[in-house]
Amino acid sequence: MAQYFEVHPDNPQQRLLKQAAALLARGEIIAVPTDSSYALACRLDDKDAVEKLRRIRQVDEKHHLTLLCRDLSELANYAIVDNRQYRLLKAATPGPYTFLLEATKEVPRRVSHPQRKTIGLRVPEHNALLELLMLHGEPLLATTLIPPGETEPMNDAQAIRERFEKQVGGVIDAGACPSQPTTVVDLVPMGAGGDPELVRQGRGPLGPLGL
Numbered sequence: 244m245a246q247y248f249e250v251h252p253d254n255p256q257q258r259l260l261k262q263a264a265a266l267l268a269r270g271e272i273i274a275v276p277t278d279s280s281y282a283l284a285c286r287l288d289d290k291d292a293v294e295k296l297r298r299i300r301q302v303d304e305k306h307h308l309t310l311l312c313r314d315l316s317e318l319a320n321y322a323i324v325d326n327r328q329y330r331l332l333k334a335a336t337p338g339p340y341t342f343l344l345e346a347t348k349e350v351p352r353r354v355s356h357p358q359r360k361t362i363g364l365r366v367p368e369h370n371a372l373l374e375l376l377m378l379h380g381e382p383l384l385a386t387t388l389i390p391p392g393e394t395e396p397m398n399d400a401q402a403i404r405e406r407f408e409k410q411v412g413g414v415i416d417a418g419a420c421p422s423q424p425t426t427v428v429d430l431v432p433m434g435a436g437g438d439p440e441l442v443r444q445g446r447g448p449l450g451p452l453g454l
Contacts, residue, residue, distance in 0.1 A: 245404055245408040245409075245411050245412060245414050246262070246263075246266065246412065246413040246414070247404055247413070247414050247416065248260070248263050248413060248414070248415045248416065249416045250371050250415060250417050251371075251417070252276070252369070252370060252417040252418050253370050254370070255370060255371040255374050255375075255417065257374070257378070259415075260371070260375050260378055260415075261378055263375060263413050264375060264378040264379045266412040266413045267284070267285065267286055267379055267383070269412070270285070270286065270289050270291060270292050271292070271411070271413060272284065272285045272292060272295060272296055272411045273411060273413045273415060274388055274400070274403045274404075274407065274411055274413070274415065275371075275372055275375065275383075275385070275415050276369055276371055276400075276415060276416075276417040276420050277311075277339075277369050277372055277385075277420060278337075278338065278339045278368040278372075278420070278421065278446075279387075279396075279420065279421060279422075279423055279424055279425045279445065279446050280387055280388065280396035280397075280398055280420045280421065280423065280424065281387075281396060281397055281403060281420055282309075282311075282385040282386060282387050282388050283296055283299060283388050283411065284311065284383040284384065284385040285383065285384055285385075286381075286383070286384070287310065287381065287382055287383065287384045293308070296308070296384070297386075299391075299407070299410050299411070300386050300389065301391040301392075306386070307341075307343065307361070307363040308362075308363065309341050309363035309364065309365055309384070309385050309386065310362060310363065310364045310365070310382040310383070310384060310385075311365060311366075311372065311382055311383045311384075312364060312365070312366050312376070313366070313373055313376045313377055313382075314336075314366055315329070315332055315333060315366065317381075317382055318332070318344075318364055320347065320349050321347055321349055321362060321364065321382065322344035322345060322346060322350075322362060323344065323345040323346075323347055323434070324344060325433070325434055328344065328430045328433050328434065331430065331433070331452060331453070332430075334452075335447065335451040336365075336366035337366040337367060337368035337373075338366070338367075338368050338447050338451070339368070339421070339423070339425045339426065339445065339447040340365060340425055340426050340447040340452075341363045341364070341365045341425040341426070342363070342364050342365065342427075342428055342429075342430050343361050343362070343363055343364075343427065343428070343429040343442065344361060344364055344430050344431065345360065345361055346360050346362040350362050359431070361429075361431060363427070365425060369417070369420075371417040372417075375415070387424060388403065390406065395422075396422060396424070398419055398420055398422040400414050400415070400416030400417075400418075401416070423446035425443075425446060425447060426441075426443065426445040426446065426447030426448075426449070426452075427441075427442040427443040427445065428441055428442060428452055428454070429441075429442050439452060439453075439454065
């Protein structure tokens with residue numbers, strides 16, 4: 244039975260988020276709110292949890308999972324970023340963007356894309372999630388909470404609890420999210436002197452990206 248944490252979106256109760264962080268530390272998967280839609284999240288270095296995350300979503304290893312980071316200071320451990328890429332990241336974070344970057348050797352092979360060796364990274368603009376990331380102490384691995392066979396993400400925490408209560412360890416209810424996907428931008432071409440490439444236009448506007 245999934246634990247249910249009802250928190251304020253702007254001033255979340257630390258006591259509840261500490262309980263959620265403890266679930267993550269024990270290898271559980273948690274449904275979390277973001278600045279785009281609800282997502283499923285787990286520890287980055289937990290092989291069993293990552294496999295379970297993929298099973299719940301019914302996606303294979305070619306599906307990009309995303310690292311949710313508190314701020315850009317955490318990126319250097321997981322992605323190779325040059326000055327041009329960093330300037331663009333700084334202009335667009337925090338916000339509803341996912342950036343594809345070349346993964347470092349710190350990223351477990353099972354997490355990065357098997358052919359491209361890339362990783363999706365993002366810094367969300369959601370106080371409850373940022374607080375959870377701070378309490379957890381490192382980035383979380385996440386995927387948008389789209390039920391198998393469907394195309395739209397779930398946005399009602401109570402409905403998420405009812406549908407996935409036997410598959411996830413907890414649900415953080417911070418109210419409805421915008422229910423729009425992130426804008427996905429491939430920054431890998433910039434490392435070779437090229438331009439960023441728009442993969443998917445979502446909630447994040449293109450202005451800060453110069454696209």
